[in-house]
Amino acid sequence: MNIIEASGLSKRYGSTWALxxxxxxxxxxxVAALVGPNGAGKxxxxxxxxxxxxxxxxxVTVLGGLxxxxxxxxxxxxxxxxxxxxxxxxxxxxxxxLTRNLNRRFDRHYAExxxxxxxIPLNRRAGKMSGGQxxxxxxxxxxxxxxxxxxxxxxxxxxxxxxxxDFMALVLxxxxxxxxxxxxxSHVLAELERVADYxxxxxxxxxxxxxxxxxxxxxxxxLTGPTPLADRYPPGPVVNTRRGEAVTHLLVKAGADDPVxxxxxxxxxxxxxxxxxxxxxxxxxxxxxxxxxxxxxEVAR
Amino acid sequence: xxxxxxxxxxxxxxxxxPVPWHRMAWVNxxxxxxxxxxxxALLGAVAVxxxxxxxxxxxxxxxxxxxxxxxxxxxxxxxxxGITGIIVTTFLQAVPALIGAFVGAPVLAREMETGTxxxxxxxxxxxxRWAIGKLVTLAIVLAAxxxxxxxxxxxxxxxxxxxxxxxxxxxxxFDLLGxxxxxxxxxxxxxxxxxxxxxxxxxxxxxxxxxxxxxxxxAAAVYLRQxxxxxxxxxxxNLPGSAWVVNExxxxxGHYALPARGPRLVSTLQNLCPAMNTSPAQCLTTHxxxxxxxxxxxxxFWTFQWIEAGWLLALSxxxxxxxxxxxxxxxx
Numbered sequence: 001m002n003i004i005e006a007s008g009l010s011k012r013y014g015s016t017w018a019l020x021x022x023x024x025x026x027x028x029x030x031v032a033a034l035v036g037p038n039g040a041g042k043x044x045x046x047x048x049x050x051x052x053x054x055x056x057x058x059x060v061t062v063l064g065g066l067x068x069x070x071x072x073x074x075x076x077x078x079x080x081x082x083x084x085x086x087x088x089x090x091x092x093x094x095x096x097x098l099t100r101n102l103n104r105r106f107d108r109h110y111a112e113x114x115x116x117x118x119x120i121p122l123n124r125r126a127g128k129m130s131g132g133q134x135x136x137x138x139x140x141x142x143x144x145x146x147x148x149x150x151x152x153x154x155x156x157x158x159x160x161x162x163x164x165x166d167f168m169a170l171v172l173x174x175x176x177x178x179x180x181x182x183x184x185x186s187h188v189l190a191e192l193e194r195v196a197d198y199x200x201x202x203x204x205x206x207x208x209x210x211x212x213x214x215x216x217x218x219x220x221x222x223l224t225g226p227t228p229l230a231d232r233y234p235p236g237p238v239v240n241t242r243r244g245e246a247v248t249h250l251l252v253k254a255g256a257d258d259p260v261x262x263x264x265x266x267x268x269x270x271x272x273x274x275x276x277x278x279x280x281x282x283x284x285x286x287x288x289x290x291x292x293x294x295x296x297x298e299v300a301r
Numbered sequence: 302x303x304x305x306x307x308x309x310x311x312x313x314x315x316x317x318x319p320v321p322w323h324r325m326a327w328v329n330x331x332x333x334x335x336x337x338x339x340x341x342a343l344l345g346a347v348a349v350x351x352x353x354x355x356x357x358x359x360x361x362x363x364x365x366x367x368x369x370x371x372x373x374x375x376x377x378x379x380x381x382x383g384i385t386g387i388i389v390t391t392f393l394q395a396v397p398a399l400i401g402a403f404v405g406a407p408v409l410a411r412e413m414e415t416g417t418x419x420x421x422x423x424x425x426x427x428x429x430r431w432a433i434g435k436l437v438t439l440a441i442v443l444a445a446x447x448x449x450x451x452x453x454x455x456x457x458x459x460x461x462x463x464x465x466x467x468x469x470x471x472x473x474x475f476d477l478l479g480x481x482x483x484x485x486x487x488x489x490x491x492x493x494x495x496x497x498x499x500x501x502x503x504x505x506x507x508x509x510x511x512x513x514x515x516x517x518x519x520a521a522a523v524y525l526r527q528x529x530x531x532x533x534x535x536x537x538x539n540l541p542g543s544a545w546v547v548n549e550x551x552x553x554x555g556h557y558a559l560p561a562r563g564p565r566l567v568s569t570l571q572n573l574c575p576a577m578n579t580s581p582a583q584c585l586t587t588h589x590x591x592x593x594x595x596x597x598x599x600x601x602f603w604t605f606q607w608i609e610a611g612w613l614l615a616l617s618x619x620x621x622x623x624x625x626x627x628x629x630x631x632x633x
Contacts, residue, residue, distance in 0.1 A: 050423050054630070072317050074425050081419035087332065088415070094331055101324040102424035102431070138420075145425070 001064035003028045003149050003181040004049050008058030011044050018044040020205045021058070026183060026198060028064075028148075030212070031175050033196035034185035035275050040202040042185040043082060046153045049183070050079040063148055075104055078142035082153040084135045088127030092120055092137055099141045111144035118166075132163030139167060143174050150174065152184035156191060164188070168195050189272045201275060203282040210287055213271055219286075220274055223250040225264035232261075239284045240277035251277040253286065320426045325434030333439060336404045340443065343396065344450050351389070351450075355457040358382055362460035379466040386461050390473045393454060397482070397489040398514045400443055405493020406506040408435060409624060413501035422628070432628040436621050440490050444483040451482035469602050470545035472522040479606040484613035489514050491620035498627045521609070529608045532595040543599025551590040558590060 002025040011019040019041040026032045034042045047053040048060050051069020059067075066073040086095060092115055100106035115122060118136050126134060135155060142150055152171070156164040172195050174180045186192055199216055201209035209216065220239070230241060230248040237253040251269065260266045269277075278284055330337075361382060366374035409432075412418040422428035455478050461467045467474055476485050493510040500506045527547045540546065549561035559566055566581075574584040582592065597605070 052419060052422060071319060071425075071427050074423060074427055075317060077423070079419070079423040081416065081423075083416065085416035085418075085420050087417055087420075090331070098328055098331065099424065101328050102320065102421075102426040104318070104320055104425050 001028045002026060002061075003030075003032075003064075004060065004062055004183060005065070006045070006048075006058065006060045009045075009048060009055055009060050010057035011041075011048060011053060012056040017205050019048070019202075022202075022205075022207050023058075024200065024207055024210055026181075026200065026210075028181045029179065030198035031172070031182040031184070031196050032198035032200055033192040034183060034200045034202065035187075035189065035192065035279070036185075036202035036208075037279060039204075041205040042202055043153055044205075045202065046079075046151055046183070046185060050074075050077055050151055052079075076148040077151060078145045078147035078149070079151045080135075080138045080142050080153065080155055083158065084138035084155070086126040086134055086138060089125060091123050091125050092129075093122040095126060095137060095141060096122075096144070099145065103145050105146050107144045107146060111140050114140045114144070114170075130163075131158045132160065132166070135159055135163065135167055136170070139170055143170070143178075143180070146178070147180060150180050150182045150184075152182065154185055154187070156186060156188055164191060171195065189275055192275075193271045196271070199271065199275065201278050203279070207287065208282065208285050209275075209278050216274060216286065217269060217271065219253060219255055220269050221252055221254045221256070221258070221260075222267045222269045222273065223252055223254075223260065223264045224248070224267065225250075225261075229261075229263055239286075240281045319430065322430070322434060324426070325431070325438065329435060329438050333404070333408070336407070337442070340400055340404060340446060343399070344446055347393070347396070347450060348453055351453050351457045354385065354389070355453075358386075358457065358460045362464060366460075366464050374464055378460070379464050383461070383466055386458070386467070387473070389457070390477060393450075393477050393482075394473075394518070396450070397447065397486040398511055398518075400447075400486055401489025401491075401493040401514050402507045402510040404439065404443065405490035406497045406510045407503050408439065408494050408497060409628070410497030410501060410503045410506040413498070414503055429625060429629045432625040436491075436494050436624060440487055440617065440621065443490050444487045447483040447486035448480070451478060451480075454478065454482070465542050468543050468545060468599065470543075470597060470599065470605070472526075475526070475605070476518070476522070476609070479603065480610040481606055481613075484610035484617075485518065487617045488517070488613045488620075491617040491624075492517075495620045495624045495627075498624045498631070526605065526609065527597065529605050530597065530601060532597055534593060534595050536591050536593050538592060538594040538596075540594065540596055541599060543602075545597040545599070547595050547597060549592065549594040551585060551592055553588075553590050559585075561592070561594075 004024070004026045006022050006024045009019060009022040009024075010017065022041075022045065034045065036042050044053065048055055049062055049068055051073060062068050062073050063076045066076075087098070090098065096106075096108060096111050100108060112122070115137070118133070118140075120129065120133050120137060124133075126137065129137065135158070139152075139155070150171070155171075156167055159167060168191055171182055171184070175182050175195075184192075184196075197213050199209060199211060199213050200207070224247060227243055227246055227248045230243060230250065239251045239253065242249040251274070254266075256268075278286070361378050365377035368374070412421055421431055424431070426434070458467070458474055458478070462469060469475065469478060475481060489510070492513050493506065496509045496513065497503070497506040500509060527545075532547045538549075550557060551559040551561065559569055570577075570581055570584060573588050579587070585592070
């Protein structure tokens, strides 16, 4: 099952294309990271997926083919928007009760015990909470709905490092223990590296990279060699070149078994390195062929 | 963390039952209780005042006005309390506008301004149902509260009507009586809700609501209401006191001659009867002028009430439907 599937998805605000011809299938059972510079279309893609925005072209379905924004889709998706908007004059208890009334499922026991673990008093107003507490409350409300898909738009942008760590820990717990699929957008690459196992990279409203992190890392290598030899490397698979005076680093599309040219050293890459290389080269792309369906193991979750 | 496994649910289950409507009741109450309490306090204070002041009025009327229009009645009743009545009706005229501005306008504008619509519209309730559940419930509650106030006001106003101080058709009281008052309240709320959704900021939406409402109320009272039904005509009029005179003029020899007030009438009178030893009416009659009046008889009061309430209700439905449509269409 694909948790989000977009075909030719486009969104235009006025004369600006926020998202253009995006074709993408994120399989269920992943923590998928949506990465890209400001204005790349991350929020637009997420807003389209949760039904807050209507596409200008193409289509997006969720939870295995449900139209985005339909009643069944809203029922199965929990969304935490950027800056975690909450009713500032409502207490945590009120927000719990509100969310319970607005949804078919709401696990009050889970929400209350979660808030007490976090040390957020039930009678505290959302407006009086720290940014970290607001984010935790919004996430708790979302998870208490027992969604199939949790969508987070820049959830940790406003948080200090500790709050960021705690927040991501809760997301990861939900993903591992409850099998919630997660799609989150973020700038904080280091944070994503720890949690994400699926990477989607957007640049200027277009899809640049999409795939499982393990597959992407296995098919890319960092080559280090003398700068004078850098141009001799066949340019085709080179994603990004970082030229020093003596030494040059090339990020190339190559597996562990591919031959390394003489005089060069090959290293495996991390997700942050990989993402940075692509972010520096908006023209490069690493996309799967025709969208693959989910593997049986994922459906079982 | 409680380890729970997701229930396996087939995608797109057609038996998916929506969240029941009544759940919206608590949501509305919790989110708008301050505004509703404000309305209750306002209308409650108005009610207490109308009740106490009304008892006084009814006593004074019973004591002084054995025959309406008598000198005693004029001196001890209308002369003494008339100004109070004018102040009360002026204040009540503003009540629907205040409700529309301070309850109606923020309902959607605050969600848009603070970004909480991103929360509200992605819950399982669904954004269209959420908007309907909010707006329709609040509209009904406010209209009911307004109707209660209107009943009390019509009791309060009765001695003034009986004493011939004000007719129910008067622009000062017509929209405070009967079914017009709740209808105007409803329209004010609907204007506020739609303005909030269009403008998406609370304070400008409040201002816009006050302006639009005032314009509509003024247009209805001054231009619209007299045309609900074709007025009746009377010459040499001796109309009952409850009739609402819409227009009057003079004819001579079967043709329109003069308006019934203004400088032309004055100069004509000065020419015809320079001695000024008769009343203007007598003067004109003796010179062959016929006085005409077009009027709405007092018996049409309830017909006019229902016509006004009817178009206001239709307008409110359209405005609320437009707000709901915008909620559905509005992109994040």
